[in-house]
Amino acid sequence: MGILKGILAIIFFASVVWSRQLTFHDFKVFSVKVENEEQLRILKTLENDDDGFSYWKDPILGRDADIVVSPNKLNDFNDLVSALKLNSTMKIANIQKLIDAESPLRQSREAFGWENYHTLDEINAWLDGLLISYPDILSVHHVGYSYQNREIRAIKLSHKNNSAAILIEANIHAREWISSATATWLLNELLTSTDPEVVDIATNINWYFIPVLNPDGFVYTKTTNRLWRKSRYPxxxxxxxxxxxxxxxxxxxxVGASSNPCSDTFAGPTPFSDPETKALSEFMTAHIDEIKVFITFHSYGQFILTPFAYTYEPADNYEQLKQVGNAGADAIRQRYGTNYVVGSSAEVLYMNSGSSRDWIKGIHNINISFTIELRDQGSYGFILPPEQIIPNCLEIFDGLKAIVSECKIIGYL
Ligand SMILES: [Zn+2]
Known part of the structure; x- marks a missing residue:
């Protein structure tokens, strides 16, 4: 007993010393209604206070912002709420508690599945296994290397050479773990389901999955900072x-991007300054004749976002984009009642520029380019509990099947 305790103490001590994980004890998330210009102006200044405040959902007039407040700034925040008469609700009382619950100590030999989130090595090992199991229909495409020299891979599922293709990109934002979990679940479902509708779309459409576009950032969220969003280029x-x-x-x-390297929305010193975006753009350009639908998974918020985010001006096929998006949202809602809002990013979420979704639509004018902001609406935010991975995947697959069939009706696939 004493020896076991000693070993456990050593393991605990070692993991604390070696992992150097940032912790977020008593960091809270508040949802704040932005009701007037004065509130907006002051709330925006908090963005520059790196170690005290950060936004999970930016302040926009007439909408709710989600703000992370560190324990040492809680009094300041409460003073601000009174002074500005802000309508504020606490959504998360202790971020660290969610992080601890999200990643329980696991058996190292546990099989790959969707009851838990996985590391990059586990995802890659699982993909390697699939490539061996399905040599005739699966292939790996080298998209490029990250700044820290990790390979970015696209897995292609193809039964026929000349089929139209759907490209799914995930984890461009490092902390949005549910995005790669969804991408891998979908690939698995397309490979293993015996449902005739699934077999049909798996057989007659070519699928490209890039489960982790930002491997450096993703690894960093596992080793050091669970809430990291960006790449790791210094x-x-x-x-x-x-x-x-x-x-x-x-x-x-x-619009909606920062020139400040310390900002979470730093757009880089130049377009395509980082190898991950450059590699993805080259990969998409090389396959642009095949790709009819592009979907990038993000979290959180429950949106199906159409182009564009840089302007309120609707895209040339906005009606069709909405029609397809609405079909997806209706199907998603039918399973558990989860509500997804459909519209252009500028219209329903916020304005920004330089996204993969806007780029492939704006430069290559493919018909369907969506951002799907997965669960939830902020009760857990980026730390979506592992128990929600599979329900999320099931409803998203319902949505994806509806998107595919609506695209067929319109003639996009
Ligand atoms: Zn994102």
């Missing part, structure tokens, strides 16, 4: 990384 001392979804060369730095 563009400036002490402020690492680029918001890869602001770094694409279409309306770059037009």
């Amino acid at each position: 563009h400036q001392h002490l402020c690492y990384g680029v918001d890869l979804n602001r770094n694409f060369d279409f309306m770059w730095m037009h």
Whole structure:
């Protein structure tokens, strides 16, 4: 007993010393209604206070912002709430508690599945196994290397050479773990389901999955900072990384992106400054004749976002984009009643520029380019509990099947 306790103590001590994980004890998330210009102006200034406040959902007039408040700034925040008469509700009382519950100590030999989130190595090992199990229909495409030299892979599922393709990109934002969990679940379902509708779309459509576009950031969320969003390119001392979804060369730095390397929405010093975005753009360009539908998974918020985010001007086929998006949202809602809002990012969420979704629509004018912001609406935010992975995947697959069939009706697939 004594020896066991000693060993456990050593393991605990070692993991604390070696992992150097940032912790978020008593960090809270508040939802704040932005009701007037004065509130908006002051709330926006909090963005520059790196170690005290950060936004999970930016302040926009007439909408709710989600703000993370560190324990040492809680009194300041409460004073601000009174002074500005802010309507504020606490959504998360202790971020660290969610992080601890999300990643319980696991058996190292546990099989790959969707009851838990996985590391990059586990995802890659699982993909390697699939490539061996399905050599005739699965292949791996080298998209490129990350800044820290990790391979970015696309897995292609193809039964026939000349079928139209759907490209699914995930984890461009490092902390949005549910995005790669969803991408891998979908790939598995397309490979293993015997449902005739699934067999049909698995057989007659070519599927490209890029489960982790930002491997450096993703690994960093596992080892060091669960809430990291960007890449890890050191563009400036002490402020690492680029918001890869602001770094694409279409309306770059037009709106909703930052030129400050310390900001979470830093667009990079130049468009395609980071190898991950450059590699994805080249990969998409090389396969552009095949790709009819592009979907990028993010979290959180429950939105199906159409282009564009840089302007309120509707895309040329906005009616069709809405029609397809609505079919997806209706199907999602039918399973558990989960509500997804459909519309252009500028219209229903916020304005930004330089995203992969806007780039492929703006430069290559493919018909369907969606961002799907997965669960939830902020009760857990980026730390979506593992028990929700499978329900989320099931409803999203319902939505995806509806998106595919609506695209067929319109003639997009
Ligand atoms: Zn995102």
